[in-house]
Amino acid sequence: MSTDRSRVRRACPGVAAPMSTGDGLLMRVRHPIGGLDAGQAQTLAEVARRFGSGALELTSRGNLQLRGLDTAGLEPARAELENAGLADHDPAVEAVRNVLVAPVSDIDPEAAMDVQPLARALERALGEYPRLRALPPKVGVLVEAGGDLPLDRVPADLRLEACTGLGGVWFRVAVGASSRTATVLGWTRPEKVVDVALAVLERFVELREGEVDPPGRVAAAVARFGPNELTPPGLERVLPGGDWVAARIPGYADAGIGMCLNGRAFGIAFPFGALRAEALQGLAEHIRAHDGRLRLTPWRSLLVTGVPPVEPDRVTEWGGVTDPDDPRLAVSACIGQTGCSAGSTATRADAEAAAACGLLGGGGQVHVSGCDKHCGRPANAQVLLTAREGRYELALQRAPVRWETVLTRLEPGRVELALAALDAIAREEGGGNESRIEALQRLEGTVLTRRMNAKMNNGDSA
Incomplete structure (x- = not known):
């Protein structure tokens, strides 16, 4: 066995480079463009059951993780996944194949175009371009088509977003964050978009070279060097014959549930995102x-x-949910101490308690993390519980990149009480078209802390 194929990675695991966790080794199957057919889904279920614990996880990058594997099962598991077309034989190719694509652009009549063939071409090009092997492992590309299930709020390093303008379909090339907050580099036609994407990523690699502290994400490179340094020649500066906002078609908030x-x-x-092989x-x-x-x-x-x-x-x-209003969909959590050596709390049990909180029904999103790495935290999380030595810090999002801690050393058994107090304050403050989270964000942190403590200590959180 070669060294490359036996290595264990500390972060961003793949099939060729699994990651050691508290419940064994974790393999991550990269996003399958266009989905899984019956044979591939069957293979994944069998591999998870025969070589792992039978536990799988859907990720916020459209990937699928298999948990609980051991060293002896790695090679046969890899072989079966490769034979099913779900993994790459070359670990270096797998490492850069981070392309997330709109899942149903081939059957969505409101999509600007079917972007799946283009995304597959980009995926192949990334693997064939040796210069891009130097990309940091977390860097990913999103290929979007609008329609009824848009990826506007899904963060990405490089965004390729299709819409209709003068002369047909154009792609907006943008960097970082959500569609609304991304830095736009320009516009290009579908036949050029793969080359443009490769050029942006190659320039990002070049800008990292020689830096003492190189930027780990493309947005950080834009912040440091400016957008012009990553903009390839030939891009249109505005959408020809159209308006970006008008060209977008609003999607459903329930994400297709x-x-x-x-x-x-x-x-x-x-x-x-947790399911069993049986499902x-x-x-x-x-x-x-x-x-x-x-x-x-x-x-x-x-x-x-x-x-x-x-x-x-x-x-x-199977443990699935088909109701978009199910409160469990408004909470997320890493696996915590049950499956990670870094975790110090039973995060998912605590998150289930959080799901009973009325705050979530008012548009809030809570993430519970077993440590300060915040694995799996969604981009739209607004309340964050971070475990430290068996207790939580509760923080509220103040801006896209700023969190303010309002409670510390919160016992797991008091999570539901704390969130209920937060919800009670939000209802007291809210009004008009303002969401409960927006009402909380108006309050100064020390005021919020004092009011939460008073409600929790007096039992007044109803």
Whole structure:
């Protein structure tokens, strides 16, 4: 066995480079563009069950993780995944193949175009371009098409976003964050977009060279060197013959959970993105009879396409959710101490307690982290619980990159009480069209801390 294929990575694991965790080794299968067919889903379920613990996780990058593998099972697991077209033989290719694509642009009538062929071409080019092997492992590209399930709020290093302008489809080339806050480099036509993306990423690699503290993400390079340094020649500065905002088609807030696309897709979410091999096996059997597919989304959900909807009882049996208003979808959590040596709390049990809080029904999103690495934290998290030595710090998002701690040393058993107090204050302060989170963000941190403590100590959080 070669050294490259036996290494264990500390972060950003793949199939060729798994990561050691508290419950064994973790393999991450890169986002399958266009989804999984029945055979691939079956293979994943079997590999998870035979060589791992049977636990799988959907990630916010549209990837799928297999947990609980041991060293002896790595090679046969890799071989089966490679044979199914789910992994690369070359670890260096796998490391740069970080492309997230709109999951249903091929069947979404409101999409600007089907971007999946373009995304596959980009994925191949990334693997064939030796210069880009120097990209930091977390750097990823998003290929978007608008429509009913847009990726506007999904963060990415490089955004390639299709919409209609003068003469047909154009791609907005932008860097970092969400669609609304990204730095726009310019506009290009579909036939040029792969070359443009490679040029931006190559320039990012060049700018990192020779730096004592090189930027780890493309947005950080823009902040340090300016957008012009990453803009390749030939880009249009504005959308020809159109307006970006007008060209976008609003999507559904439920991210496709339940029926969507006029009945052409059926979305199933899993709390915390966690599912068992038995669920994936059942879904494989369901799509096999109709030649359907399972599309992985960045919302930690699966879209079942080309087949009738799954019976609700089966979804419940698998631990899935099809109601977009289910409060469990408004909380997220890393695996915590049950599966990670860095975790000091049972994060998912504490997150389930948080799901009972009314704050979430008012548009809030809570993430519970077992340590300060904040693995799996979604971009739209507004309340953050961070474990330190078995207790939590509770922080509120004040700006996209700034958090303010309002409680410290919070016992896990008091998480639900603390969030209920936060919700009570939000309801007292809120009014008009303001969300509960927006009401909280108006309050000064020390005032919020004092009021929360008073409610928790007096039992007044109803």
